[in-house]
Amino acid sequence: MTSLQDLDYPQQLLEYKDGFLVSKTMFTACELGIFDLLHKSDEALSALTISSHLGTSADGTDRLLSACVGLKLLKVEMKNNEAFFSNTDVSDVYLVQLSPRSLYHMMMYYSQTLYKCWHFLPDAIREGKSQYERAFGVSSGDIFKALYRSEEEMVTFMHHMDSVWNICGKDIIAAFDLSSFNEVCDLGGCSGGLAKQLLSIYPSSSVTILDLPEVVQTAKKHFITDADCNIAFLQGNFFNDPIPEADLYIMARIIHDWTQEKCLQLLNKIYKSCRPGGGVLLVEVLLNEDRSGPLTSQLYSLNMLVQTEGRERSPCEYTKLLAHSGFRDIQVKATGKIYDAILGRK
Ligand SMILES: C[S@@+](CC[C@H](N)C(=O)[O-])C[C@H]1O[C@@H](n2cnc3c(N)ncnc32)[C@H](O)[C@@H]1O
Numbered sequence: 001m002t003s004l005q006d007l008d009y010p011q012q013l014l015e016y017k018d019g020f021l022v023s024k025t026m027f028t029a030c031e032l033g034i035f036d037l038l039h040k041s042d043e044a045l046s047a048l049t050i051s052s053h054l055g056t057s058a059d060g061t062d063r064l065l066s067a068c069v070g071l072k073l074l075k076v077e078m079k080n081n082e083a084f085f086s087n088t089d090v091s092d093v094y095l096v097q098l099s100p101r102s103l104y105h106m107m108m109y110y111s112q113t114l115y116k117c118w119h120f121l122p123d124a125i126r127e128g129k130s131q132y133e134r135a136f137g138v139s140s141g142d143i144f145k146a147l148y149r150s151e152e153e154m155v156t157f158m159h160h161m162d163s164v165w166n167i168c169g170k171d172i173i174a175a176f177d178l179s180s181f182n183e184v185c186d187l188g189g190c191s192g193g194l195a196k197q198l199l200s201i202y203p204s205s206s207v208t209i210l211d212l213p214e215v216v217q218t219a220k221k222h223f224i225t226d227a228d229c230n231i232a233f234l235q236g237n238f239f240n241d242p243i244p245e246a247d248l249y250i251m252a253r254i255i256h257d258w259t260q261e262k263c264l265q266l267l268n269k270i271y272k273s274c275r276p277g278g279g280v281l282l283v284e285v286l287l288n289e290d291r292s293g294p295l296t297s298q299l300y301s302l303n304m305l306v307q308t309e310g311r312e313r314s315p316c317e318y319t320k321l322l323a324h325s326g327f328r329d330i331q332v333k334a335t336g337k338i339y340d341a342i343l344g345r346k
Contacts, residue, residue, distance in 0.1 A: 020115075022071060023110065023111075023115075024111070024115070025064065025067045025068065025071060026068075026071065026073060026095075026107060027107050027108070027110060027111035027115075028064060028111075029064060029068050029073065029074075029095075030095055030097075030104055030107045030108065030111075031107075031108065031111060032054055032056060032064075033054060033097075034050065034054070034064070034065070034068070034074075035073075035087055035091050035092070035095040035096050035097075036096055036097050036098075037050060037053055037054065038050075038074070038085065038086055038087045038091075039087055039092055039096040039099075041086075043084075043086075044075075044077060044084035044085055044086040045084060045085055045086075046082055046083065046084055046085075047061050047062040047065050047083065047085070050065065050085065062083075065083075065085050066083075068085075069085070072088060072090075073087075073088060073090075073091045073095065074086065074087060074088060074091065075087070075088055095107070100166070101163075101166045101167060102163060103163050103164075103167075104159075104163075105156050105159030105160045105162075105163055106159075106160045106163050106164065108156050108160075109156050109157055109159075109160035110160075112156070113135075113147075113153070113156075113157075114303065114306075114307070116135040116136070117130075117131050117132065117135045117306045117307055118303075118306060119135065120134045120135060120306070121302065121306060124302075124305050124306045125305075128305070129305075129309075130143060130305070130306060130307055130308055130309065131306050131307075132146040132147075132307065133146075136149065143257070143307065143308050143309065144212060147307075148212075148214055148215070151218065154214065154215070154218050155218060155222055158190055158191040158215070158218060158219065158222070158223065159191070161190045161191060161193060161253070162190070162191040162192075162193035162223060163193075164193075164338070164339070165193035165194045165196070165197050166193070167337070168335065168337040168338060168339055169193065169194050169196075169197030170197055170200075170201070171335040171336070171337050171339075172194065172197070172252070172283050172335060172339055172341050173194075173197050173198050173201050173202075174201065175333035175335055175340075175341035175343075176281070176331070176333060176341060176343045178198070178201075178202060178205075178248060178281070179202060180247070180277075181202075181205065181247040181248035181278065181279065182204070182205055182206070182247055183205070183206055183208070183245075183246045183247045183248075184198065184205055184206065184207045184208070184246060184247065184248045184249075184250060185207070185208050185209075185210060185243070185244055185246035185248070185249050185250070186207055186208070186209045186210070186249075186250040186252070187210050187238050187243070187249055187250065187251050187254060187266075187270070188210070188211055188238065188251065188252075188253075188254045189207070189209030189210065189211055189250065189252075190209075190211055190215060190219065191219050191222075191223040192207075192209055192219055192223055192224055192228065192231050193223075194250065194252050194283070195207040195209060195231050195250075196228065196231070198250070199228075199230050199231070203230070205230065206230045206231075206232065207230060207231050207232070207250075208231075208232045208233070208234055208244060208246070209231060209232070209233050209234065210233075210234045210235075210236055210238055210241075210243065210244070211233070211234075211235070211236075212235070212236075212237065213235040213236075216233045216234070216235045217235075219233065220233065238266060238269075239262070239265065239266065242273075243269055243270060243273040244273065245273050245274075245275060246273065246274065246275065246278065247274075247275050247277075247278040247279075248278060248279050248280070248281060249270050249273075249274060249278075249279070249280045249281070250280075250281045250283065251266075251270075251280065251281070251282050251283070252282075252283035252284075252339070253283065253284065253339075254266075254282075255267075255282055255284060255310070255313070255318070255321070256284050256285075256300075256304055256308075256310045256311065256312055256313070257304070257308045257309070257310040258308070258309060258310045259309050259310065260321075262309075263310075263321055264321065264324060264325060267280070267321060267322065267324075267325035267327075268325045268326070270325070271325045271326040271327060271346060274346045275346070276346055277345070277346065278345070278346050279327070279343055279344060279345045279346065280322065280327060280343070280344050280346075281341060281342070281343050282318055282322070282341070282342040282343075282344075283339050283340070283341055283342075284312065284313070284318065284339065284340065284342070285297040285300050285312055285338055285339055285340065286312075286313070286314060286315055286318075286332070286334070286340045287301065287312050287313060287314045288314065289314045289315065289316055296338065297312050298312075300312050315332040315340075315342065318330075318332070318342045319332070319342070322342070322344035323344075326346065327344030327345060327346060328344065328345055328346075329343075329344065329345040330342065330343070330344045330345075331343050
């Protein structure tokens with residue numbers, strides 16, 4: 001078996017080095033619309049046909065298609081010595097922009113925002129702070145102001161946030177019995193992706209999403225339809241404005257954005273607004289207590305440094321934060337997917 005420890009041929013190390021080449025190949029194929037074009041086509045297409053549809057170079061397109069075949073994002077068949085390409089089932093479901101379970105916007109956010117920020121990872125480690133200012137020339141004093149630097153960026157970020165709940169939202173909502181909570185407040189609920197998953201399991205509940213004014217306006221414009229009548233919106237700042245009374249507060253990927261002090265400030269405020277018998281549901285990736293992994297959570301914690309003032313935490317760290325704020329009966333449930341759930345009761 002080869003491993004990093006294999007001194008004769010460090011296979012794993014060489015694969016790690018190529019990690020970003022793999023990501024950027026997939027992002028580029030998404031961005032250029034390769035999967036969209038092949039999805040619309042009734043038949044497999046040649047590199048020449050694809051390049052003429054997309055207005056891209058024949059040679060560059062041919063190499064990109066070939067790399068996508070190597071990554072198992074595309075299938076290839078040879079006819080009369082010419083290669084014809086088509087989507088794999090996974091690409092059809094997840095990489096086509098208009099597919100209901102599309103992760104296209106997640107790929108675009110990674111490609112256009114994270115990729116640029118991660119270029120400055122060494123600076124982030126040296127300075128211990130977000131690199132938005134270096135990457136985009138916008139002040140990182142308030143990370144969400146920097147993140148929402150244009151409506152287009154905001155929509156891409158919101159789609160990115162939204163899309164993950166199509167693939168793991170139900171696991172989060174099913175982690176605990178939430179049937180006793182009628183009025184739910186989703187703090188920083190963004191596009192309403194997780195709220196919709198909650199309402200699909202508990203249709204008689206109602207959810208109020210509290211988010212920044214520009215996010216609420218964009219959510220209403222791009223993400224909410226008449227079918228979402230159990231979702232209400234409140235424009236505000238959860239640090240400065242009152243938090244409405246509710247039975248359950250959802251905080252999905254919120255705590256990981258902020259410093260320990262700000263997390264405690266927010267959780268104390270929520271505890272005061274929470275009805276007796278109510279609760280708070282944190283949704284986050286979790287680090288192992290012994291710091292051994294999981295690798296995804298460890299990388300996401302680096303990403304929180306590069307992008308925010310926060311960090312990823314272990315179950316024990318979340319339990320302490322909740323207990324400090326007054327919550328009790330704290331339970332942690334691993335879902336087996338990226339995000340896990342932590343429930344505390346008042
Ligand atoms: C990382 S996103 C998580 C979005 C959503 N909860 C999810 O998991 O899909 C953080 C969210 O918090 C919102 N937010 C950031 N600062 C806020 C503030 N001070 N008051 C209200 N919402 C805020 C952002 O606009 C964004 O929607």
